[in-house]
Amino acid sequence: MNLPRSKLVILALSSCAALAIGFAILSSWRPQHYRIVDTRAALEKLVFERQIEPRGLAAFTPGVDPSERLERAPLERETAQQLFASDKVFEYDPHTVYRYAPHLEQRIELPEFPPGSFVRRTNGAGEREEHETFQRPLDLFVLVAGDSHTDGVCAASETFPNVLEARLSERRPGQAVEVLNTGVSGYGPYQMLGVLEKYLAHGPRVFVTAFFGGNDFHDVLRLYHYFAHTALPKQERGYWAKLEQEKNLSRAALLQGLNQSLYFQRYPDEATLALKACTQVNAEIERTCRERGLPWIFVYIPSVLDRPGGEQAELRARSLETLPLSEWDATVADRLADALIAELRRLGVQVLDLRPVFASEAGPWYLSDMHINTRAQARIAELLEPSVEALLGSRGR
Numbered sequence: 001m002n003l004p005r006s007k008l009v010i011l012a013l014s015s016c017a018a019l020a021i022g023f024a025i026l027s028s029w030r031p032q033h034y035r036i037v038d039t040r041a042a043l044e045k046l047v048f049e050r051q052i053e054p055r056g057l058a059a060f061t062p063g064v065d066p067s068e069r070l071e072r073a074p075l076e077r078e079t080a081q082q083l084f085a086s087d088k089v090f091e092y093d094p095h096t097v098y099r100y101a102p103h104l105e106q107r108i109e110l111p112e113f114p115p116g117s118f119v120r121r122t123n124g125a126g127e128r129e130e131h132e133t134f135q136r137p138l139d140l141f142v143l144v145a146g147d148s149h150t151d152g153v154c155a156a157s158e159t160f161p162n163v164l165e166a167r168l169s170e171r172r173p174g175q176a177v178e179v180l181n182t183g184v185s186g187y188g189p190y191q192m193l194g195v196l197e198k199y200l201a202h203g204p205r206v207f208v209t210a211f212f213g214g215n216d217f218h219d220v221l222r223l224y225h226y227f228a229h230t231a232l233p234k235q236e237r238g239y240w241a242k243l244e245q246e247k248n249l250s251r252a253a254l255l256q257g258l259n260q261s262l263y264f265q266r267y268p269d270e271a272t273l274a275l276k277a278c279t280q281v282n283a284e285i286e287r288t289c290r291e292r293g294l295p296w297i298f299v300y301i302p303s304v305l306d307r308p309g310g311e312q313a314e315l316r317a318r319s320l321e322t323l324p325l326s327e328w329d330a331t332v333a334d335r336l337a338d339a340l341i342a343e344l345r346r347l348g349v350q351v352l353d354l355r356p357v358f359a360s361e362a363g364p365w366y367l368s369d370m371h372i373n374t375r376a377q378a379r380i381a382e383l384l385e386p387s388v389e390a391l392l393g394s395r396g397r
Contacts (some may be wrong), residue, residue, distance in 0.1 A: 070284040071227050072190075083222060084186065091126065096194035097223075100126040100184055110153065112367050118155060128181040130156050134202060139175035140168065141202060142388060143182070145195035146210030149301050150183030153371040159183070161208075163381035168388065183210070188219040189281035196288060206388050207289055207296045210380075213333040214257035214303030214370075217274040218264070224277035233267045245322055253312070253319050256370035257303035257333065265329040275336050279343050286347050295391040298344055299352045299380065304366040306334055306355075311364050350391075352383055 075083070077092045084090075084098050089106060093099040104122040123129045128151050144150060144161040152159035157166075165179035182195045192209045225232055242262060246254045264271040282298070289296040304312050305319075308327065320330055334355075341351050357379070358365050365376040372380075 070193075070280055073227060083226060090184075093126075093194075093198075095198035096184070096187070096191040098184070098186075100128065102126045108153065110367065110369060112373070118153075120151075121156060128152065128156055128159065128183055129162075133178060133180055136176055138178050138202075140172065140177045140392070141204050142168070142177075142179040142206045142208065143195065143199050143202075143204035144179060144208045144210070145187065145192040146183040146299075147187040147212050147216065148183070148185035149212050149372050150181065150187075150210040151185055152181070152183065152377060153367055153369065154374050154377065156181070158374045158377055160210075160377040160380040160384070163378050164384055164388070167381060167385050171389070186219065188216050188223075189278050189285075190220065190223045193281055193285050193288070196285060200288075200292065204294060206391050207285075207294055208299060208384065208388075209285065209296070210299040210301055211278075212301045212303070213306065213337050215255065215260050217271070217278060217333060217336050218260035220277045220281065221270060221274055224273070233270060236266055239266060242323055246319060249319060249322055250315055252368070252370045253305060253315060257305035258319055258323065258325070258330075261305075261325055261330050261332055262323055264332045265325060271332060271336065275339055278336075278340050282340070282344060282349075283347065286344070286349055295350070297350045297352060297384065297387055297391075298341075299384070300337055300341060300354055301372060301380075302337075302355045302358060303333060304370050306331060307359075311366050312370065350387060352380075352387065354380070354383075357383070 074094065075097055080092055080097045089101060089104065090098045091101045100122045102122060102124045104120065104126070106120045107117050108120055109117045120128075121130055123132050125133065127133060142161075142164070144164075150159065150161070156162055159181050161179045161181035161183075165177055168179065169175070169177045180199070182199070184191070187195075189211070192211075196207055221232075224230075239262075243254065243259065246258055246262075264274075285296060288294075304310055305316050308316065310316070316330075320326070337353075337355070341353060344351055354376075358376070361379075363375075365372055365379075367373045
């Protein structure tokens with residue numbers, strides 16, 4: 001059989017970790033004429049997209065069956081403590097798994113504050129308020145749930161729930177207005193649903209949740225796997241070494257976005273599952289609110305690390321090189337957010353997406369520890385006020 005003088009041979013080599021190298025070898029049957037081209041980067045991107053897109057991330061259309069209820073079970077104290085590490089700052093809560101301890105006074109070191117620190121305080125119910133709630137009848141009660149960005153790396157009065165409370169109170173002189181900040185560090189969608197159920201008896205007029213894109217997609221998986229009786233993926237060799245490397249470079253960057261990006265890079269199926277979990281939990285929030293005629297506003301807070309060229313551009317670039325992560329890996333939260341927000345809007349939920357706001361308006365919006373700063377807190381309150389007022393007006397004041 002006669003063979004042509006030259007031919008194109010594509011050789012793709014793989015390792016157990018990933019398809020690591022792709023070579024395009026052009027030969028003319030004379031070994032000295034071989035040319036080797038490294039196509040690794042393009043191959044990795046192609047395979048990563050192939051792993052995710054057909055199974056749901058880009059084309060994810062999670063239609064929700066109104067009769068289907070979210071799978072959950074009550075968590076006993078011991079189980080809750082195994083799922084979430086506890087210390088003197090937190091205590092068990094049957095609705096939200098854990099909450100802040102009552103009458104907490106915790107000094108947080110941060111250079112942005114004039115004395116170099118601020119004190120996080122809680123009231124007798126462990127709420128992020130410096131007064132006791134529900135001690136008198138309320139004319140207006142707005143309930144706010146979220147994680148450490150809602151909790152606020154600042155004084156309680158500077159958090160967006162309390163700034164919103166001050167703005168709403170100005171319009172209602174003599175009335176008792178409460179915008180309750182139930183934000184707690186580490187809270188995710190399940191805890192936000194738990195907050196709603198915990199405070200429904202107090203008659204909130206509007207419910208607000210603040211979802212943080214930098215880690216809430218990852219954090220939902222712990223409880224989702226537990227309730228669904230499914231296993232976590234097997235830990236890859238070297239994964240924790242990568243986390244240690246990044247922690248040495250920037251612990252804040254690791255906690256506020258890079259751990260999530262690295263996790264979904266190593267376990268892409270978990271990204272699809274995280275989107276499913278967040279959609280199902282938020283659908284349960286929507287269903288609960290709808291059944292009680294309670295308006296709900298979903299606020300999306302992006303990570304400072306979501307896009308290149310931002311406030312932490314240099315640290316972000318070094319971190320991506322250290323781990324390493326591609327831009328595709330680093331922006332996974334944006335793609336997940338697009339899909340989740342699209343589904344929420346399909347369900348009729350009012351959404352405040354802060355990505356275009358933070359991108360188009362002059363910052364800075366973040367502190368050195370990568371939590372949103374007081375300027376961002378005030379801007380969120382400003383943006384929420386007309387929406388809350390409109391919802392109150394539509395239901396009667």
